[in-house]
Amino acid sequence: MLNLLLQGGNVLCADGQVRQMDLAIEGSIITQIGTVSNTAERVIDCHNKLIIPGFVNTHTHAAMTLFRSYADDMQLMDWLKTKIWPAEENLTADDVYWGTQLAIAEMLKSGTTCFADMYFFMPEVAKAVAESGIRAVLARGMAGVAPTANQALAESENFYKEWHNAANGRITIMLGPHAPYTCPPDYLKKVTALAEKLGAQIHIHLSETLQEVSDCNKQYGKSPIALMEEIGLLDYGVLAAHCVHVSQEDIAIMKGKQVRVAHNPGSNMKLASGVAPVPDMLNAGLCVGLGTDGAASNNNLDMLEELRLAAMLHKVHRLDPVAIPASTAVQMATAQGANALSLGSSIGKLEPTYKADITIFDMQQPHWYPQHDSLSLLTYAASGRDVHTVIVDGKILLENRQLTTIDEERLLEEVNRRGIRLVNPV
Amino acid sequence: MLNLLLQGGNVLCADGQVRQMDLAIEGSIITQIGTVSNTAERVIDCHNKLIIPGFVNTHTHAAMTLFRSYADDMQLMDWLKTKIWPAEENLTADDVYWGTQLAIAEMLKSGTTCFADMYFFMPEVAKAVAESGIRAVLARGMAGVAPTANQALAESENFYKEWHNAANGRITIMLGPHAPYTCPPDYLKKVTALAEKLGAQIHIHLSETLQEVSDCNKQYGKSPIALMEEIGLLDYGVLAAHCVHVSQEDIAIMKGKQVRVAHNPGSNMKLASGVAPVPDMLNAGLCVGLGTDGAASNNNLDMLEELRLAAMLHKVHRLDPVAIPASTAVQMATAQGANALSLGSSIGKLEPTYKADITIFDMQQPHWYPQHDSLSLLTYAASGRDVHTVIVDGKILLENRQLTTIDEERLLEEVNRRGIRLVNPV
Structure with a gap:
């Protein structure tokens, strides 16, 4: 039966x-x-x-739901420096657990069955995933410029060993170096060494803003994508979030290294990052999934909105009403998203097995x-x-x-209390 | 009490x-x-x-809900000529009544309390508005190049006399010359004469596509906005839909004539029309409301989506994260929308009176x-x-x-039957 x-x-x-x-x-x-x-x-x-x-959300920072509606309509660095980073300083492990549960509740209610997360206090995130029953690909965010740089590497290794393939295989682990502008080449080489040692894949932000690409070119004489290739980071299976400002040369490198892209149209629009050349990426045969990014920069985790924005933004940006048709957008939100997370042989399609x-x-x-x-x-x-x-x-x-697995009433009370405390610490 | x-x-x-x-x-x-x-x-x-x-939807073609999901992801003229126009040929007065009820049901369920409509069989539209209890500003669409050009003028006059300020003032009537490319100057002069005679305002599509502006410049040596000024059409109180491709000179004319704009970001994105210079219009002090356009080119009538798109599209288009902040977008969807429909002294704000x-x-x-x-x-x-x-x-x-005023189950049955008949006539 x-x-x-x-x-x-x-x-x-x-x-x-x-x-x-x-x-x-x-x-x-x-x-x-x-x-x-x-x-x-x-x-x-x-x-x-x-x-x-089920929708596959290929890039988010789940617990940032706690900062939803706290600060919007600001210049990027002002927003990060005066609002988001100070508030994140106040986060406890318990906050991350509850913020992640809020994200999971919202994602399940809007049809997402799997998400890729990059944040910190990751064992709490894994616990929330395990308890709720959702599927996730988790990465401990690592910033090489931070005082916690080496600790983050050690935590990532422990996290991988403890949680990779846990919860009936619902949880898999990647390494999460934050971005080239927060992780210098020497640090990224330590990350690749760890990837080699564990057999782990890598989730990273690449080429999100013009500033990032321009700074990288000034400092290293090449684009973030080309720099990552040189460092050897692209050899370990990479999920690259954003890729807004990538050249045709970058796309060729990504194709050669089978880099998978998490396209976040809502976040790119709200933060005014730019419009990623997704039609070019698809034409080049790249795998492009969709993501919501964190709720502080979106401000929801509704994948259907990302699907719709993917289908509509590129049409108006290129003045081409056939750019990214409905069927392609749906694939990006499902089967391609699964491929982006290296889960394409087990999720993303409705087929026996x-x-x-x-x-x-x-x-x-x-x-x-x-x-x-x-x-x-x-x-x-x-x-x-x-x-x-x-x-x-x-x-x-x-x-x-x-x-069925989350007490929503209690959850909403908890996160409201915690959200307000985080932005008004005593 | x-x-x-x-x-x-x-x-x-x-x-x-x-x-x-x-x-x-x-x-x-x-x-x-x-x-x-x-x-x-x-x-x-x-x-x-x-x-x-309540949200004010400043531009739609309500009964086009019947064509929702019938044809998408096509080039504009191919879409109109092979799909939309042939299907519209099959529309009966009854179809328009039911299609409008569907639009009203959808708008009420997503928080819209007033809409501006341009279509045909307009007495059926007015009947649906009167019965449902929603508020509307209705215009009989008129195409000067069509065989029905003079009939449309006569119908518009009768429609105005019968329905203007009807249903406890919930219904007001405008004249609806479709657009400069379907209404030659001589015809538009007849429209202005009728506006003068009735004291009626005008709802028109202006400068929606690059092609339209380029053709107008070729034929008349000026932009659609400048041509309308020359004809005298802008002297009667104008609600101009789209205004995607308008110059600084056009904006100055619009400001001088107090032209109100219906900005339709969803339709402009899906049809790849372009991005209207809304921040410039707002800086110039123009009144800009939001609209969904018809469901064939959107494909829903959800004003909250338009509000969000207005807040997000201009940020990414200008790479400016403070373009159109939340408070401005909300105003556009409510108080400014009411102003755009000349109803700003009675709706669009929560205030006594x-x-x-x-x-x-x-x-x-x-x-x-x-x-x-x-x-x-x-x-x-x-x-x-x-x-x-x-x-x-x-x-x-x-x-x-x-x-509370619409039998939704019966409505959905009716419109599905009619929608399928319209695209597969016997």
């Missing part, structure tokens, strides 16, 4: 087509798609629902009508708040819009 | 500040804001809710926490689907997310 049967939904199949069919789950795995006649412990009626692979990481949208709302094309409705009309049910690793974590 | 008392909500006051207070309504009017001790027929507990003036057109957001969701700043949460984190209650002209049209 099956554990779970999703009956009669509109299923986004691995070939990109949407078909009305059933989907069967045993344990953590999708076992059948089509007409399923087996009995099941639990049957969910999915008529007038759209069933897609894949993990049952699934998001179900309720289509019974005015903005989902008429129903000429489900993927167009998802991309250009739907809301993250239309998410009805979310399944991760075969377990229902959101059911009829209610979280 | 008051009709309605909103108790203890976070109220966006006319000075732009959010304060916890009560708001009292008698008949269609806001009568008190502050601490209200009167008894009321009906009290709504608004703790942990954000109360704002103003009409009770009110949208109430439920803040009890993870993406609304922590609550450092309500306007930032609204602008950068909230969803149109967080709208809990909507009041228009003192009447509750959405209550706990349920429409």
Whole structure:
């Protein structure tokens, strides 16, 4: 007998087509798609629902939800120096646990089943992931210029050893050197040595702002991407966040080294970082997933917004109404996102043998009508708040819009208290 | 005794500040804001809710909801000629009625209390507005190059006489010459003569695409804005949709003639029209409201998305993180929108003597926490689907997310049947 049967939904199949069919789950795995006649412990009626692979958020700093709405509409360095960094100084391990739970609650409620995080107090993040049931790829952020530089390397190694492949494989670990402008070459060489030793991949911010690229060119005579190649960092499997200001030469290097990109259109817009050349990256055959970045610079963790922005921003930026069509944007938010996190053989598609990481949208709302094309409705009309049910690793974590593993009322009280304390320390 | 008392909500006051207070309504009017001790027929507990003036959608083609998701990711003229125009040929008066009801249902559920529409079969649109209880500024679209050019003028005059200030003043009428490229100067002079005769204002598309501006310059030796000035069209109170490709000289003309702008960032992005110089318009002191445009080019009618896009698109386009801050974007979606429709003395603000057109957001969701700043949460984190209650002209049209004047189930059935028939005529 099956554990779970999703009956009669509109299923986004691995070939990109949407078909009305059933989907069967045993344990953590999708076992059948089509007409399923087996009995099941639990049957969910999915008529007038759209069933897609859960969104994969390829870049965030989950606990920064605590700073949501604290400071906006400021110049970047002013914002970081007078607001975000001082507030982060006040963070405790407990704050990071609760801020991460808030992020997970928000992500599950808007259809995200897996996220890539870079922050600190990472064992607390792993604990929140393990408890909540979501999937995550975690990295301890490391800044070579900080007094904690060596401690961060040691913590990263311990964190990898303790948590890589933990929680039924839901948690994997990467190394998280923050960025070239916070990690000098000597430090990055220590990071690559650690990557070599552990067999770990790397999550890093690259070429986010014009200033960063210009400074890097002045200091090292080459772009951040070219500098990373020279250091050897690109040889260990790299997830590169942002890549806004990359040249054709940079893209060629990235292609050669199979660098995967986390594109964060919402953050890039709000922080005025610029528009990444995503159509060029896709044309070059790069893997590009989507990310929300942290909630201080977005200000939400709603992947459907990123999907829509990816489909719309590049159209207006290039004055090309066929740049990044709906189907491509949906792939970026799901299968390509899974590839970006090196999880493409187990999540990101609805196919037998894949993990049952699934998001179900309720289509019974005015903005989902008429129903000429489900993927167009998802991309250009739907809301993250239309998410009805979310399944991760075969377990229902959101059911009829209610979280099953998180006490939401207590969570919201906790984070409000903590958020206010962080920006007004006694 | 008051009709309605909103108790203890976070109220966006006319000075732009959010304060916890009560708001009292008698008949269609806001009568008190502050601490209200009167008894009321009906009290709504608004703790942990954000109360704002209802969104004003300054430009749409409501019944085009019927074409939502029918055709996307196409070149503009290909899209119009092979998809939209042929499908519009099949529209009946009944279709327009139902398509408009769908738009109204969607707008109410996402917090819009007033919209400016330009389409045809307009008496059906007025009927849908009157029945649903929403507020609207309606214009019969007129194309001077069409065989129906003179009929459209006659219909516009009759429509104005029959419906201007109807439905307790909820409906006002403008004249709707479509655009300079579909209305030659001689025809526009007939429109201005009719505006003069009726005392009617004008709703028109201006300078939406580069092609339009370039063609106008070739044909007439001046920009669409300058051509409209020469014709005298700008002397009658003009709501100009788009204004994407306007020069500093155009902006000076618009300022001189007090042209009000309907900025449609979502449509401009999806159709790759370009980025309107909104910060320049605002610096020049122009009135700029926000609009969704029709659902075929957006593809939803969610004003909160437009508000967010307005706050984010201009930041990235100008690489300026302080372009259009949250408070300005909220004003554009409310008070400035009301001004754009010439309704600024009666709607768009929460103040005694103003009409009770009110949208109430439920803040009890993870993406609304922590609550450092309500306007930032609204602008950068909230969803149109967080709208809990909507009041228009003192009447509750959405209550706990349920429409009170529209049978939603029947509506969705109707529009799906009609939408499919329109694109697959027998």
